[in-house]
Amino acid sequence: MLNDFDSSLLCRISLLTYIHFYLTYTFNFIFVYNMKIKRFENGLFSVNTYLLTENASCLIIDPGSDISILLNDIKKLNLNCLGLLITHPHIDHVEGISPAKKRFPSAPVYLSADAVTFLSDIPNQARLFGLPVPESFMCDKPLENDGSFDIGPFSVQYIQTPGHCPGSLSFLINGSLFTGDVLFQGSIGRTDLSGGNFSLLSRSITEKLYLLPDSTQVYPGHGGATSIGWEKKNNPYV
Numbered sequence: 001m002l003n004d005f006d007s008s009l010l011c012r013i014s015l016l017t018y019i020h021f022y023l024t025y026t027f028n029f030i031f032v033y034n035m036k037i038k039r040f041e042n043g044l045f046s047v048n049t050y051l052l053t054e055n056a057s058c059l060i061i062d063p064g065s066d067i068s069i070l071l072n073d074i075k076k077l078n079l080n081c082l083g084l085l086i087t088h089p090h091i092d093h094v095e096g097i098s099p100a101k102k103r104f105p106s107a108p109v110y111l112s113a114d115a116v117t118f119l120s121d122i123p124n125q126a127r128l129f130g131l132p133v134p135e136s137f138m139c140d141k142p143l144e145n146d147g148s149f150d151i152g153p154f155s156v157q158y159i160q161t162p163g164h165c166p167g168s169l170s171f172l173i174n175g176s177l178f179t180g181d182v183l184f185q186g187s188i189g190r191t192d193l194s195g196g197n198f199s200l201l202s203r204s205i206t207e208k209l210y211l212l213p214d215s216t217q218v219y220p221g222h223g224g225a226t227s228i229g230w231e232k233k234n235n236p237y238v
């Protein structure tokens with residue numbers, strides 16, 4: 001049972017989290033409005049790989065197995081790729097890292113620090129689904145706890161949202177939320193794979209993602225886009 005001190009501390013933490021999200025979102029809404037988002041559905045599991053562009057810079061989120069079209073787009077538009085952001089270490093979300101890294105060797109790979117040890121499991125995942133084992137890669141920027149950083153014109157807030165698997169991150173970038181396999185349009189990520197935990201997943205969504213403004217657009221790792229407000233009203237799983 002919580003004593004008065006614990007309750008008041010929890011209240012203060014929740015209030016601070018809310019203020020932090022509110023200020024970040026408001027700041028982005030006022031000052032950052034040019035980012036374009038392009039979705040490339042690809043691979044055996046129809047993963048969504050996202051290309052975010054702002055002026056001549058871009059970021060790639062979850063490069064899937066067939067990112068040749070995306071890389072051609074980058075070439076055509078003469079964009080400079082500033083980073084590869086990975087929501088979680090499942091094979092469908094990382095198969096395209098090596099080809100992307102070959103094209104942009106100086107673009108760092110960002111991943112939750114909690115997910116780094118699970119990279120060694122990717123060859124097992126490939127064998128399990130009868131897929132070619134992708135070239136191994138390193139995490140250049142392990143991300144601990146919740147936090148934020150800027151990459152060129154992109155303001156990135158990263159939120160640890162475990163439950164689908166350990167080290168699952170959601171990224172709030174220039175006001176748009178990328179949830180990987182945590183929150184889908186009208187659904188949530190599966191929790192029957194290694195390290196999955198329904199109660200953790202549910203708390204990641206209700207205690208973190210649902211604190212964001214209702215108008216926040218959500219871009220999941222599979223399927224179409226949605227919004228925080230729509231999911232709060234209609235998602236039957238949380």
Ligand SMILES: [Fe+2]
Pocket residue numbers: 088090164181
């Ligand atoms: Fe996944």
